[in-house]
Amino acid sequence: MKISKKIIANLKEGGVDFYLSVPCKLLANMIDILEKDKDVYYSAVPREEEGMGICAGAYLGNKFPCIMMQNTGIGNSVNAIVSLLQLYQMPVVFLISYRGTPGEPVGAQGGMAKITEDILQTLRIPMLHCSSENDLEKISTFSKHAKVVESPVAILCDFNLMKDDK
């Protein structure tokens, strides 16, 4: 729980007060924490693209939203990111469990892992890559940066960082 607690504490410190998730086993602890947290909004959503829309609405209503998902969810959301979040310059934090990185047992996750950062780069989305516990300290400043530049930003959490967070 230590890693997950740190991530959520840093997101909250960065001002994030509205959370959605499409589940991943690496996000399970964070989902547990958020479900019990009375200070912020949390809900599951069936699909990431829809989550981008809900985040856009939450931003219009003065929340600072975050959607938690696997990196596969970026693939499901490209048009919503470009033609909604970026078109209207809406700050949203993507908290991404980076499936298919070393430690991953499921071979099929490797495909999206190979192109995830290329997609984010093509979309000109600022990235914070977290591979060790020390990297987590950067999350609050990085989240605030999304508001300053009025843009979605992506936090990538490696498989090995998350897998033993019991």
Next chain:
Amino acid sequence: MNRFDLLNKIQKILKENLVICNIGLPSQELYKINDQPNFFYMLGSMGLSSSIGLGLSLSQNKNVISIDGDGSVLMNMNTLATIGNRAPSNYTLLIIDNGSYGSTGDQRTFTDENTSLKDVAIGAGCNNVVECSGDETVNELSKAIEDQNNSFVIISKINSGNVKIDPIPLNPITIRDRFRKFIGIVKYL
């Protein structure tokens, strides 16, 4: 009655509420009829009007009307389940169902064949699902807005057909900022 006629008929209700309007002709027609700062026009991301309105209704207290179309709802049907489980009482989804992809040349949608969005919405868990004619829509929408305790999904069955119209000249940041100013968030305009 087509979409343009219906949007004209419900103008008075729309003017008094936050409106998220579907991409393409619905937004262009709404803009032409009577542009308002509390209208958020979608310039992209087909399918997400219902979802944007849901996020907005969850994050502030004013009434929200998402104007969506049958083609767009068919594209993002999973969000009906989110609405069915999470929509607060200040949320109304108005699906203008003309059985047609109006903005792309009036190709038929599946609601013109076997699909009932009313049945889908009920199955997804939505409260107060109403299917009505264009003429009945004014009354049903008024009831939905006045009800402080329930969210609504209204499916307004109308004819296809469009009016000749220009693209919206507003840029996206203008649409964003004047909308947020209306809510009271943006102070600098």
